[in-house]
Amino acid sequence: MRSNSVRGAVDFYSGLLLAVLAVAAIFLLRDLEIGTASDMGPGYFPVAISIVLLAVGVFLIGRGLVLDGPQVSGMNWRPILFVSLSLLAFALLVDRAGLPIAIVAQVAIATLGSSERSFLQSLLFGIALAAASSVIFVRLLGVPMRLFP
Amino acid sequence: MIDVFSLLGHGFLVVLTPTNLFFCLVGAVLGTLIGVLPGLGPVATISLLLPATFALEPTTAIIMLAGIYYGAQYGGSTTAILVNIPGESTSVVTALDGYKMAQQGRAGEALAIAAIGSFLAGCFGTVVVAVAGPPLAGFAQRFASPEYFSLMVLGLISAIVLANGSVIRAIAMILLGLLIGMVGIDVNSGQSRLTFGMPELYDGVSFVAAAMGLFGVAEVICNLEDGIQRGLNAGRIGSLMPSRAVMRAVRWAVVRGTLLGTAFGILPGGGATVASFSAYALEKRVAKDSTRFGRGAPEGVAAPESANNAAAQTSFVPLLTLGIPTSATMALMVGALILHGITPGPTVITRQPDLFWGLIASMFVGNVMLIIINLPMIGIWVRLLLVPYRLLFLLILVISSIGIYSVNNSPFDLYLTIGFGILGYLLRKLDAEPAPLLMGFVLGPMMEENFRRSLIISRGDPLVFLQRPISLVLLVMSLALLITVAMPAIRRRREEVFQE
Incomplete structure (x- = not known):
């Protein structure tokens, strides 16, 4: 993960991790009924959270690409x-x-x-x-x- | 007031049984032990011992677990002062001046100030729990689903504001925790969510496995990677009795630290660590000559040690009155109460008076035990530092494995722990604190439940959260908090505090 090609590696990779988890969750939840606000299905709350999580992940990916930030310290x-x-x-x-x-x-x-x-x-x-x-x-x-x- | 005294008297009757006294002592000793040992914190220890408390009465179990938490605040200062390694995150600032005092041959004085400050602050914090608990719980009984939802929003927002490090990362961690909390069978529809068809996950992700993985295992991996170095270099402890002049000098520092810690403990998301950092910053600000700090100023030991202990006690207020955890440790206490069949909330005080008043009385008893354990017996704890980490981490891993296995008597939770360990390690590498994740994980199912119920009551109208006065006030407070953290001036100040 020691990469100098990304400007803010910590942001980029944490965003990537969150986005991947969020997309996986949305995929796994795809069959559950969403429902409406007055009659929420089992998918309503988790899908809503996943979407916000995805947004945060994408934001961090973007920030990591555009702004200089800390690099990931070496992994052992x-x-x-x-x-x-x-x-x-x-x-x-x-x-x-x-x-x-x-x-x-x-x-x-x-x-x-x-x-x-x-x-x-x-x-x-x-x-x-x-x-x-x-x-x-x-x-x-x-x-x-x-x-x- | 008389009522409080008679109830407290009842609490002492609960504590002063041989079993409860014994486990209060066990908690205090264990707390001191893990406080002294770097690389093993209260969160990991409490999750480690949760399964072992099954055999105990709920009151006894909570008395012991609480003892571990506030005992760690005492023990953490010992290593910070003697070897410049904070045993706990709450003692990081204590090391700054405490270790300098030790180098000047005033180690005994620093240890005594820390212990006496902790004791006084702990007693004051406990009084606040006793006095503020019942009325707050009475007030909270008027809460319905919308109020609870808004309260949890406020709790999570405060956790974001007070988390050290990046705000956006703290938000992400809470969301991830909420999502992991959704795993299992949905109560309303009976459908399984995110379980991968595994029946072991129908009841949700095991709390012990998640906490042990994120904190215990991940911390072991990080410590092994960094290689904990330690050596005992403070030779003499010196006189344990601080001089009159020093006591007079730190008098107000103890008072300020105690008050600050008390407030931070009650605040959601606050907790002992933030309290100690803020207390140190405050002392530096009010001191006539701030250059003394970092060179062995006794106030720099007294204030943060008082603050972290006061906060450790008062963080039980929101837990016992509202059922809302304010930190990762309190999230574990929620887990412990639920495992023992007690739902934390405003009814705990009236329905479980033994638990509430017994716990409060045990805090007084525990603080007395701790000052004895920590001052005259300091030499024993110092020797513990000689245990090398390459053996200590093996011990941690083995006890965790047995503990996790014994919750459900199945190896499945161990596989989960491995997954959470790796996740916790990656998050630490990526500068994300896993503490807000654990809070989100505990609050997730409660939030969803209250959110759904609120909207069923209002027939889908989201304005229900704004139309009810208490809920509105809570949401306005959340918004105000969010705005303050977004404001550049305050953000800079916040970074300064965490820098120190």
Whole structure:
């Protein structure tokens, strides 16, 4: 996203994000009845909001193209990728393999997202966390979760 | 007045049960803890612990969650003063003069001023909640749908005006939040909206998943990217007892900060952060010699710390009397009340007197606990700063995952959280604050409901909002707010305040 071709990149890309979301919402809502002000259908309020959101998005796109503004600071893909993957791993494993394995897997993946890595220390910490959570949440607080595969 | 005292007495009876006292203490300790730890704020912590409060009585749950919020105001100042890292956004300005005082060997003095100011302001704020709550709720019982709709418009407009950063972005975030709030089955027609045919979304987007993603996960990602650096360099804390002269010097700063914070807390969209920034700006303005600020002026610690704590208490006024959240944290409290089967609104005080008066009494108790937790036990909290972030973020992720999973005992909400985490990260990259989004998300369904009902009553005539006097006044106030923010002179002033 480090682009110098757009004058106000922050405006441009946030406008683009909002406009895309608004258009997607309008598209998804297309089958719902709009109705009239006195007899509003389920589509009335959300479509109205989407249209205003689209207008704001288009305004920001325009401002980003015309006026100089702040650029988007560089993105680092590591944290966002590994943090998301670590949550995904937990979600996929918790019902199948049980809580302790899900936690260790999550910790192992999330550690890769940090720039200062000491894998062994994190792994030990993950095992400790798995043990502590199993005792505190499942045994003491009674959260219904599987402990074993 | 006598009535207030007897009701308050009843509140103390509610709090002084072992269970409630214990969870009040848990809230205060947790609040201090997350206040001290940078990178973990009250919004993330409260959403994290929401599922864990299911097993508790609603009153106990709210007492604990409230304790986390105002406890964080105390804890945040500790790190700001000792290591120049604000533990919370509400303590950003405290670091300016507090850290300078610490460098001059006056850390203990700064900590004591912050804690005493917070305590006095917290008690005053709580009195305001007790005195102003019931009459305001009585007044609000005259509200019908049009009034509620206009009130929410006023709330959202104030959130836009007081949000830091760009006005147009705040508007966009509220709209996006309103839209996300529409997801689910439409109550009136039974048709599903924006659910992608997924039955998990029929009840709407999970509040905990949205809040955890936008705040917890997105903040973790941002912190990992920036790499939080910290080191403990303030060696000695020094005497904890400020001298008489200093106490006299900060006396009026505490009063001004408290009054400003009280007002900002009640205002929709205000909240503790804006209050602390404004209090600092005000002190600088009224000081005879403003060059002392930034070089260790005790007023620069006293005023913002008093303001943020007063605001933390009084922001419960609109929540408990009108049912309208004024900040992201209060939006979470609405979520907590609803999860416990209580609809926030003007009837809470009369129908749930235990909850209202118990919460108020717990604020007094909690503030007393906090001053003890924070002053004599300061050394313990300082040591916590030695926990490296590369381990802390793992802890945050694991506890969040367990919490999100346990709301519905289904991994589906975790997928939502991933989506909201990525959205929250992108929004931060694009200079858009996700706090107004969360407010829009909570208010969305309520606004639509009241909007539709108003127009059914008026048979489609939109003038209904202008024909009812209370509604008209609220809308005129909204318009006035919008005009002030659009005026160049005020806009410049607003930017100045946020610059500092």
